[in-house]
Amino acid sequence: MINRKTCPMEDNSQVIYKKPSQLKEIARRMKKNKPAVIGLIILTIIILMVLFAEHIVPYKAAITQNVKNRLEPPSGVHWFGTDGYGRDLFARCLHGGRISLAIGFSSAAFSAILGIILGSIAGYYGGFTDGALMRSVDVIAAIPSILMALAVVAALGASQLNLIIAVAFSRTPAIIRVVRTAVLSVGDQEYVEAAKAGGTSDFRIIYKSILPNCIGPIMVQVTMSVAQNILAAATLSFLGLGINPPTPEWGSIISESKEFMRTANYLMIFPGLLIILSTLSLNLVGDGLRDALDPRLKT
Amino acid sequence: MRDLVLEIKNLSIRYKTDLETVYAVNNISFSLEKGQTLGIVGETGAGKTTAALSILKLLPERISQVAEGEILLGDKDILQLSDVEIRKIRGNKIAMIFQDPMTSLNPVMTIGEQIYEALFFHKHVGARREDLEKRVDEVLSLVGISPMRKGDYPHQFSGGMKQRVVIAIALACEPEILIADEPTTALDVTIQAQVLSMINELQMSLNTSMIMITHDLGVVAKTCDDVAIMYAGELIETGTAGDIFCSKQHHPYTEGLFGSIPNLKVEARRLNPIPGLMPDPTIIVPGCKFAQRCPKAMDVCIKVHPQEFVRGSHRIKCHLFQKGRDTDE
Amino acid sequence: MWRYLFRRCLLIIPITLGVSFIVFSIMAITPGDPATMILGIGGTQEDIDRINQELGYDRPFLVRYGDYLYKAVVKHDLGTSYQFKTTVWSNIKQRLPVSVKVTTFSLLIASMVGVPIGVLSAVKQYSLFDTFPTVLALFFAAIPTFWLGMMLMLVLSLKIPIFPATGIASWKGYVLPSLSLGLPFAAQQLRFARSSMLETIRQDYIRTAKAKGAPENIIIWKHALKNALMPIITIIGINFGLILGGAVATETLFSIPGLGSMVVTGIKMKDIPMVMGGIIVLSIICSLIMLIVDLLYALIDPRIKAKYSRGRRAAI
Numbered sequence A: 001m002i003n004r005k006t007c008p009m010e011d012n013s014q015v016i017y018k019k020p021s022q023l024k025e026i027a028r029r030m031k032k033n034k035p036a037v038i039g040l041i042i043l044t045i046i047i048l049m050v051l052f053a054e055h056i057v058p059y060k061a062a063i064t065q066n067v068k069n070r071l072e073p074p075s076g077v078h079w080f081g082t083d084g085y086g087r088d089l090f091a092r093c094l095h096g097g098r099i100s101l102a103i104g105f106s107s108a109a110f111s112a113i114l115g116i117i118l119g120s121i122a123g124y125y126g127g128f129t130d131g132a133l134m135r136s137v138d139v140i141a142a143i144p145s146i147l148m149a150l151a152v153v154a155a156l157g158a159s160q161l162n163l164i165i166a167v168a169f170s171r172t173p174a175i176i177r178v179v180r181t182a183v184l185s186v187g188d189q190e191y192v193e194a195a196k197a198g199g200t201s202d203f204r205i206i207y208k209s210i211l212p213n214c215i216g217p218i219m220v221q222v223t224m225s226v227a228q229n230i231l232a233a234a235t236l237s238f239l240g241l242g243i244n245p246p247t248p249e250w251g252s253i254i255s256e257s258k259e260f261m262r263t264a265n266y267l268m269i270f271p272g273l274l275i276i277l278s279t280l281s282l283n284l285v286g287d288g289l290r291d292a293l294d295p296r297l298k299t
Numbered sequence B: 001m002r003d004l005v006l007e008i009k010n011l012s013i014r015y016k017t018d019l020e021t022v023y024a025v026n027n028i029s030f031s032l033e034k035g036q037t038l039g040i041v042g043e044t045g046a047g048k049t050t051a052a053l054s055i056l057k058l059l060p061e062r063i064s065q066v067a068e069g070e071i072l073l074g075d076k077d078i079l080q081l082s083d084v085e086i087r088k089i090r091g092n093k094i095a096m097i098f099q100d101p102m103t104s105l106n107p108v109m110t111i112g113e114q115i116y117e118a119l120f121f122h123k124h125v126g127a128r129r130e131d132l133e134k135r136v137d138e139v140l141s142l143v144g145i146s147p148m149r150k151g152d153y154p155h156q157f158s159g160g161m162k163q164r165v166v167i168a169i170a171l172a173c174e175p176e177i178l179i180a181d182e183p184t185t186a187l188d189v190t191i192q193a194q195v196l197s198m199i200n201e202l203q204m205s206l207n208t209s210m211i212m213i214t215h216d217l218g219v220v221a222k223t224c225d226d227v228a229i230m231y232a233g234e235l236i237e238t239g240t241a242g243d244i245f246c247s248k249q250h251h252p253y254t255e256g257l258f259g260s261i262p263n264l265k266v267e268a269r270r271l272n273p274i275p276g277l278m279p280d281p282t283i284i285v286p287g288c289k290f291a292q293r294c295p296k297a298m299d300v301c302i303k304v305h306p307q308e309f310v311r312g313s314h315r316i317k318c319h320l321f322q323k324g325r326d327t328d329e
Numbered sequence C: 001m002w003r004y005l006f007r008r009c010l011l012i013i014p015i016t017l018g019v020s021f022i023v024f025s026i027m028a029i030t031p032g033d034p035a036t037m038i039l040g041i042g043g044t045q046e047d048i049d050r051i052n053q054e055l056g057y058d059r060p061f062l063v064r065y066g067d068y069l070y071k072a073v074v075k076h077d078l079g080t081s082y083q084f085k086t087t088v089w090s091n092i093k094q095r096l097p098v099s100v101k102v103t104t105f106s107l108l109i110a111s112m113v114g115v116p117i118g119v120l121s122a123v124k125q126y127s128l129f130d131t132f133p134t135v136l137a138l139f140f141a142a143i144p145t146f147w148l149g150m151m152l153m154l155v156l157s158l159k160i161p162i163f164p165a166t167g168i169a170s171w172k173g174y175v176l177p178s179l180s181l182g183l184p185f186a187a188q189q190l191r192f193a194r195s196s197m198l199e200t201i202r203q204d205y206i207r208t209a210k211a212k213g214a215p216e217n218i219i220i221w222k223h224a225l226k227n228a229l230m231p232i233i234t235i236i237g238i239n240f241g242l243i244l245g246g247a248v249a250t251e252t253l254f255s256i257p258g259l260g261s262m263v264v265t266g267i268k269m270k271d272i273p274m275v276m277g278g279i280i281v282l283s284i285i286c287s288l289i290m291l292i293v294d295l296l297y298a299l300i301d302p303r304i305k306a307k308y309s310r311g312r313r314a315a316i
Helices: A022-032 A034-051 A059-063 A089-125 A127-142 A145-156 A160-187 A190-197 A202-238 A250-260 A266-293 B048-055 B083-089 B111-121 B129-142 B147-151 B159-171 B189-206 B217-223 B241-246 B252-259 B299-303 C002-010 C012-029 C034-039 C045-054 C061-074 C088-123 C128-141 C145-159 C172-201 C204-211 C216-253 C259-269 C272-300 C302-309
Strands: B004-016 B021-033 B037-041 B064-073 B094-097 B177-181 B209-214 B226-231 B234-240 B308-311 B314-317
Touching: A022 A034, A022 A266, A034 A089, A034 A266, A059 A089, A089 A127, A089 A160, A089 A202, A089 A250, A089 A266, A127 A160, A127 C012, A127 C272, A145 A160, A145 A202, A145 C012, A145 C216, A145 C259, A145 C272, A160 A202, A190 A202, A202 A250, A202 A266, A202 C145, A202 C216, A250 A266, A250 C145, A266 C128, A266 C145, B004 B048, B004 B209, B021 B037, B021 B048, B021 B064, B021 B209, B021 B226, B021 B234, B037 B048, B037 B217, B048 B064, B048 B177, B048 B209, B094 B159, B111 B129, B111 B147, B111 B159, B129 B147, B129 B159, B159 B189, B159 C204, B177 B189, B189 B217, B209 B217, B217 B241, B226 B241, B226 B252, B234 B241, B234 B252, C002 C012, C002 C272, C012 C061, C012 C272, C034 C045, C088 C128, C088 C172, C088 C216, C088 C259, C088 C272, C128 C172, C145 C172, C145 C216, C172 C216, C204 C216, C216 C259, C216 C272, C259 C272, C272 C302
Parallel strands: B037 B209, B037 B226, B094 B177, B177 B209
Antiparallel strands: B004 B021, B004 B064, B226 B234, B234 B314, B308 B314
């Protein structure tokens, strides 16, 4: 019987085989993925616009009330029209986007950090630590996340920071689960065993050997969670438990527009479209990332 | 008189993706005689499986493309058949055994059901359920599994047993041609021999023609009447088992293959693997594809594609044996 | 199998206890006290202290929690609403059927629309049957449910008065809320069903089925779907929880007297018993759904069934 291990393939000393770095390869695949590129472009435009909002329309226009101009339909002067207090809706949407996106991204970052720490601890140590952590995760996950966030905001009081904490808190269980699964799947690989045998510290093993190898699914989950967080924050503000007026935020702008639904529906349409556009583009990027990490799925 | 059941003529297959075109199979021709076994040998990526899948039109639809060639089953060209027509051939006239028994069985269907299906799709008019069920039992005992276990699911079987189930599915309709794509590669060494001899016995008793795809010359020696050696999508040497195992003239690649097998008769310190890797299948080279790795390469090898050198049933595609050169015999 | 079912049911108890503790703690750190809420701004300090004492609000946190648990478990008393002066239990009994109806309709819309179209578009990959639903789904999955609700209200109730904008006087009242809650999830389930199906039809056993000569429709509906259904069921289970949560905004928007709107007003009013009761009931429903998902798993996949029968601890 032939020993397959010694097949001709083995000796590759003469072969020049260039392996592009993983990140470059992912970037290359992302570039091939048109929807992902479109998503990335839309997202960049939205982010740039809200970042430089002050230079486009000053914040004053978003909060200065002007009863004479109230409920003006979209025009050359007021691109998105004006709201019930005569405030420029375009300015409110732009500055509101600052807050919506900030909440979306920072709560995602927050829950990512927390989730990665707890998830890798659970996955790496296993046993009692894992059991205890995962049972608590089960408990928190059993509460519908919006209700959880609502309760947290109610407890801490409505402010931007508390909204971030609330949304992050309700999102963390999902990330812990993803990280744990990923860590478990690489945890018993040989290079980890080797590192353990070599006496490397646990922290170093997790940080250097395990996390880089399961960063893929985590990145996808975190990207997707930014979109979900934007939606969640908007929902909380819509329910009146988010950002306090007169500070603009997409959800609260929509909430305020409820009473003008009949007369001035553009008040709800524009901020709604902005939410859709940003979540849509984030989802596109997330999809692209997932496909790029797992090329098998795209043929 | 040679009784051909399957004839492949000038078959070329490409895979096209956004990035590149892979020339997987290039202008290969071979034929299969009734009751005989043809071994196709080559390393991973040589295009063996692609060639085999094309016989059943099972290539991935969007990216693969048969550039030219014919696959003749009797007087019909399989490549020209409609979906409905090819379905009548799959599993019925030509059946296939796949490489990995772990993934080739549907995890949520009982094995009995999976064998029953193969019969059901090709049932003769008037066949009743009981008759088909009886045949399922028969086929199961044929491959050495108790019919009692037909209600079990694949996860309840070991790898070797699963491969027996796969073989049972393939043989259920008593096909004329059996394509075995590395049927033992995924199995333990001890199980390999068992499964292999079982396939052989069944093939003999049913008088089935077989294409045995493998990278294992040992398997070929045990089972095959004819052998085709494949390298980088081309058949570089074909002949009877006698031509391949006993003749002195060989393609340097074939020699290399033999050199990389442990030999009990000759005591050697080390095996002699062929250095290098197969050429990039996305690039067409003008000369011989093996030239880069060939220890006997000449200038002409890099520039000119070699013609086939024919002696009786033995064919070698190499410049070493062009006219006037075949001096040693 | 039965033993597993039993153990799995028992697991709901500690989870519910955990939920109650977490919610109780969160409510406890909420600023303000119940008496101020009950009396409004006009109450004197003595009245406030007296009522807080009557409610037992002056006792330490753990004592209050213990008391709450004791009453809930032994006397089946979830307390009395601060705002309505009625028992929480009677409120829940009234509102639970409404919530169940809204979420069930939404989930039905989500699954009936999402899953079949998703499967179909996977089968017809790269054709118009794939592209069109996929793009539409991408769009719908990004819509906030409350905004979709407002748009539906605007078009189908205010502009063209087919359905009522608020209330649930007749079945018509359920249409818009269920649509606005169901469609975004239908979009998600479509995307998920599609990718799950694509993944499945790439498997080796599908090739085996083809090699047997199986016709296309048998391959899809018999061989592939059963395997693809596993992850789809998981996502439906997860979505049920999300729909329950999303119902909070939808119920508020359409003024539907469900558990979600009960919790929202409870939180705003610091009506602790109402919030506790509402969230606990909702999370028990969530746990039950996850239980059903696990059982469906075992029904579909013989491997998992085997695992449970052997009495091993299953991953939850």
